[in-house]
Amino acid sequence: MVRVEQDAGNLVVKVEDNGIGIPESAFCDLFKPFTQVDSASNRQYEGTGLGLALVKKLIRMHGGNVWVESELGIGSRFSFNLPLPSEGVPF
Template sequence: MAENDNVFEISVSDNGIGIPEEKQEVIFETFRQADSSTSKQYGGTGLGLALVRKYVEMHGGNIWVDSEEGVGSTFTFTIPSGSGLK
């Protein structure tokens, strides 16, 4: 976690299957996944990232993903330091 210009920036990375570029925005929508066939293999309903985006935006922040298929993903979000995050 880093704090620059009164903004906290938090990143979480994995070395999973990655997300195709054309699907990276869809994963933040309610009940949406990059590939519905992966829900059978990996589980999930498509609510987690939608909820995270909602909470981050409620605190005045932003969230995004950088991902490469077969390599993994890095999810990053920012929260203004005066937003009540401790």
């Protein structure tokens, strides 16, 4: 599910899933380049570990922030905010 809202001069986008969840101990590494929560050679999910690092860099370049909330066995929510121009949402 994707939600978009406006909060205190920011556009806030939240992307939620009901997947396997992420342990809180892994939060600090999620946004590091080439880092994956499951780094075992026989892991179930593929990827390079660059996606979230690039997202964080792009969001920060535009003056925003990105964060995660997750619970094992329940799912995860990745959110980011971007400052809105003083005129409001430009679309």
